[in-house]
Amino acid sequence: MKLRGEPEPLLIRGGRVIDPAQGIDAEMDVLLGDGVVRQLGHDLEADGARVFEARGLWVVPGLIDMHVHLREPGEEWKEDIASGTRAAAAGGFTTVVAMANTRPPVDDASMVNSILARAAEKAVVHVLPVGAVTRGLEGKELAEMGDMAEAGAVAFSDDGHPIADAEVMRCALEYGHTFAKPIIDHCQEPSLTRDAVMHLGYWSTVLGLRGMPAVAEEIMVARDIMLARLTGGKVHIAHASTRGTVDLLRVARTEGLPVTAEATPTHLCLTDRLVHDTAYDTSTKVNPPLRAAEDVEALRRALAEGVIEAIATDHAPHHRDDKEVEYNYAAFGISGLETALPLLLTELVHTGIIPAATLVERLTAGPARILGLEAGSLRVGGCADVTVIDPGLEKSVDPDRFYSKGKNTPLAGRKLRGWPVLTVVAGQVVMREGGVLA
Amino acid sequence: MKLKSRDILALEEMPREDVELILDTAGSMKEIIYRPIKKVPTLRGKTVVTLFYEASTRTRTSFELAAKYMSADTVSIATATSSVQKGETLKDTARTLRVMGSDCVIMRHPVSGSCHFLARVLDVPVINGGDGMHEHPTQGLLDMFTMRERKGRLEGLRVAIIGDVYHSRVARSNIWGLKKMGASVVVCGPATLLPPEIEKMGAEATSRVEEAVKDADVVMVLRLQLERQQRGLFPSAREYSRLWGITRERLDLAKPDALLMHPGPMNRGIEISSEVADSPQSTIEDQVTNGVAVRMAILYLLLGGGEEK
Ligand SMILES: [Zn+2]
Numbered sequence: 163m164k165l166r167g168e169p170e171p172l173l174i175r176g177g178r179v180i181d182p183a184q185g186i187d188a189e190m191d192v193l194l195g196d197g198v199v200r201q202l203g204h205d206l207e208a209d210g211a212r213v214f215e216a217r218g219l220w221v222v223p224g225l226i227d228m229h230v231h232l233r234e235p236g237e238e239w240k241e242d243i244a245s246g247t248r249a250a251a252a253g254g255f256t257t258v259v260a261m262a263n264t265r266p267p268v269d270d271a272s273m274v275n276s277i278l279a280r281a282a283e284k285a286v287v288h289v290l291p292v293g294a295v296t297r298g299l300e301g302k303e304l305a306e307m308g309d310m311a312e313a314g315a316v317a318f319s320d321d322g323h324p325i326a327d328a329e330v331m332r333c334a335l336e337y338g339h340t341f342a343k344p345i346i347d348h349c350q351e352p353s354l355t356r357d358a359v360m361h362l363g364y365w366s367t368v369l370g371l372r373g374m375p376a377v378a379e380e381i382m383v384a385r386d387i388m389l390a391r392l393t394g395g396k397v398h399i400a401h402a403s404t405r406g407t408v409d410l411l412r413v414a415r416t417e418g419l420p421v422t423a424e425a426t427p428t429h430l431c432l433t434d435r436l437v438h439d440t441a442y443d444t445s446t447k448v449n450p451p452l453r454a455a456e457d458v459e460a461l462r463r464a465l466a467e468g469v470i471e472a473i474a475t476d477h478a479p480h481h482r483d484d485k486e487v488e489y490n491y492a493a494f495g496i497s498g499l500e501t502a503l504p505l506l507l508t509e510l511v512h513t514g515i516i517p518a519a520t521l522v523e524r525l526t527a528g529p530a531r532i533l534g535l536e537a538g539s540l541r542v543g544g545c546a547d548v549t550v551i552d553p554g555l556e557k558s559v560d561p562d563r564f565y566s567k568g569k570n571t572p573l574a575g576r577k578l579r580g581w582p583v584l585t586v587v588a589g590q591v592v593m594r595e596g597g598v599l600a
Numbered sequence: 601m602k603l604k605s606r607d608i609l610a611l612e613e614m615p616r617e618d619v620e621l622i623l624d625t626a627g628s629m630k631e632i633i634y635r636p637i638k639k640v641p642t643l644r645g646k647t648v649v650t651l652f653y654e655a656s657t658r659t660r661t662s663f664e665l666a667a668k669y670m671s672a673d674t675v676s677i678a679t680a681t682s683s684v685q686k687g688e689t690l691k692d693t694a695r696t697l698r699v700m701g702s703d704c705v706i707m708r709h710p711v712s713g714s715c716h717f718l719a720r721v722l723d724v725p726v727i728n729g730g731d732g733m734h735e736h737p738t739q740g741l742l743d744m745f746t747m748r749e750r751k752g753r754l755e756g757l758r759v760a761i762i763g764d765v766y767h768s769r770v771a772r773s774n775i776w777g778l779k780k781m782g783a784s785v786v787v788c789g790p791a792t793l794l795p796p797e798i799e800k801m802g803a804e805a806t807s808r809v810e811e812a813v814k815d816a817d818v819v820m821v822l823r824l825q826l827e828r829q830q831r832g833l834f835p836s837a838r839e840y841s842r843l844w845g846i847t848r849e850r851l852d853l854a855k856p857d858a859l860l861m862h863p864g865p866m867n868r869g870i871e872i873s874s875e876v877a878d879s880p881q882s883t884i885e886d887q888v889t890n891g892v893a894v895r896m897a898i899l900y901l902l903l904g905g906g907e908e909k
Contacts, residue, residue: 364797364801366796367795367796367797367800367801368772368801369713370712370731370732371712371713371733371734372733442712442713442716442717486691487690487691487717488690488711488717489711489713489717490711490712490732
């Protein structure tokens with residue numbers, strides 16, 4: 163991570179501290195120094211510390227996004243580590259987990275090292291690399307997971323490509339079990355989604371677009387759960403999007419299987435009707451697709467209950483040339499880092515659907531637990547990663563002002579309430595009032 | 601009278617008044633087609649572009665005749681789909697058309713929603729000449745015009761649409777248009793060719809052809825796209841024709857004065873038997889003539905209808 167000297171002590175005073183990992187939800191001060199959390203308490207004083215007045219604001223552990231696409235190496239015109247991590251900082255994230263499907267993919271230790279080296283040079287937030295499950299993301303032979311784990315890969319995933327071959331997935335789980343890292347699967351039975359561009363349902367019928375049935379996801383989620391039962395390996399379901407997936411996760415949970423899942427703000431807040439209402443705006447094209455209202459409903463419930471333990475953006479920036487085309491030809495993906503928190507606050511917290519503390523948990527302690535990270539909490543002595551949120555701040559989404567190179571969002575122009583106003587990474591202020599400082 | 605719509609993209613969103621206005625106007629346009637000299641000066645000086653990314657001589661010719669009968673200049677651009685896998689080309693083409701001063705663009709495209717995309721880029725009217733599996737609004741209007749001409753009304757008619765509804769833009773446009781005008785619609789085909797939740801569009805759906813055709817005022821047969829067979833959506837044209845083909849026997853289940861419609865071109869002997877295709881109940885040739893009249897009405901209303909002489 164790009165650090166400019168030792169950070170000076172910082173006192174964040176009088177905010178509502180929400181730290182679900184420690185069961186804290188109360189007004190107090192937070193003192194940071196030497197890159198770690200020094201003290202939590204009332205009326206803290208620290209000579210020489212800069213003071214950030216946080217009265218009326220929420221002070222939470224630095225947000226962790228366990229699923230982003232930084233596009234470096236290979237597609238730097240879409241995004242790179244510098245722009246992607248600035249987008250993360252702007253969105254209140256202090257840690258991002260970078261998916262392996264770059265060009266070339268991160269499928270051996272040298273690539274893991276290269277990502278970490280590039281991040282050390284250019285990133286403004288922590289970057290944790292994911293290694294590929296299979297060589298070249300081809301779904302055939304296992305990549306050197308042991309080497310990559312030693313080099314610093316925090317998980318394994320062929321995301322972007324489902325692991326279609328059940329035997330490969332079984333081996334990955336058995337072999338990967340040794341390293342105690344989850345296998346993150348993009349669950350989709352490919353034969354059911356060929357040429358499909360949106361959710362299969364009423365709106366795909368109206369629009370005449372080829373649809374992906376919800377069961378395409380559920381078949382593979384069910385398979386992965388069964389393989390987790392067989393192997394004891396950890397499965398993490400990327401971007402869960404359907405009601406059926408939620409039902410399967412409940413079963414896995416009841417049995418105590420090592421199966422976890424994330425959902426994206428997109429799938430928690432938007433429905434397939436948006437493809438119709440925006441008249442085929444390609445910024446609504448995402449994989450998995452925007453689902454039906456009943457799916458969104460089920461995801462929200464699962465998130466509230468902890469059946470879905472993490473929120474991840476699946477930040478997928480694209481160049482405008484990949485989106486300003488006919489719907490079928492457009493690339494899948496939404497640039498999500500900078501709108502995730504405000505969208506979730508507006509749609510889920512301010513509406514009373516999810517308590518603030520639950521939301522914070524799913525963005526901090528939840529992902530940290532899944533990945534086994536020492537992060538996601540304001541524990542004294544832990545890394546000084548902090549996000550401060552102004553829950554009442556109202557702003558319209560303006561993609562032209564994104565730090566991300568990907569301006570592809572279906573939220574352009576939408577007024578959202580509740581934005582991050584301060585992002586602190588290892589004690590360094592990297593974003594203040596929406597402006598990234600590095 | 602003026603249209604509320606600036607573009608003709610879909611019947612789903614077209615106000616009922618616009619449908620009525622187009623159908624009424626098409627009535628007077630049809631007279632022009634029967635004149636010995638088919639030429640009125642209404643659109644003199646206007647340039648109409650047909651931009652076809654998918655071959656369809658029938659639809660393109662119909663639009664071009666409609667424009668020519670009203671003295672508009674026509675330019676046709678045909679592009680092989682293979683060369684335009686990059687949609688950038690559509691954006692660039694649209695910009696070129698804009699700076700060349702065309703007054704109206706009629707587009708056919710294999711991707712649903714492409715006309716909406718074009719309409720966002722262009723500031724002249726866009727007419728959807730068929731987009732993917734979405735809509736074919738002028739076909740829907742000419743079908744409704746034909747029904748109204750023969751039956752005197754649309755309200756209360758029972759229309760059965762038989763065939764590959766899944767891939768059919770004609771079916772979608774007809775469902776929206778007919779429902780808007782008070783008709784009832786039943787769609788029928790093998791379950792693999794019926795899209796999910798189509799009932800929510802307001803149509804009944806069934807895979808039993810006898811049930812669909814029974815007591816219908818109109819039996820509309822869709823063209824079976826034989827190339828779809830490769831996707832395994834139905835086992836063979838032979839079986840399709842045996843189970844869903846419209847024959848004399850099946851048509852007799854409809855009302856005695858029922859109309860038989862087909863958007864053409866027909867696969868004779870597969871989705872429709874020659875016996876019924878050539879029977880007096882068939883409106884297939886009228887549909888072609890009415891297509892020109894309806895398209896004249898649309899061009900007139902979009903390009904010339906506003907200015908009173
Ligand atoms: Zn994915």
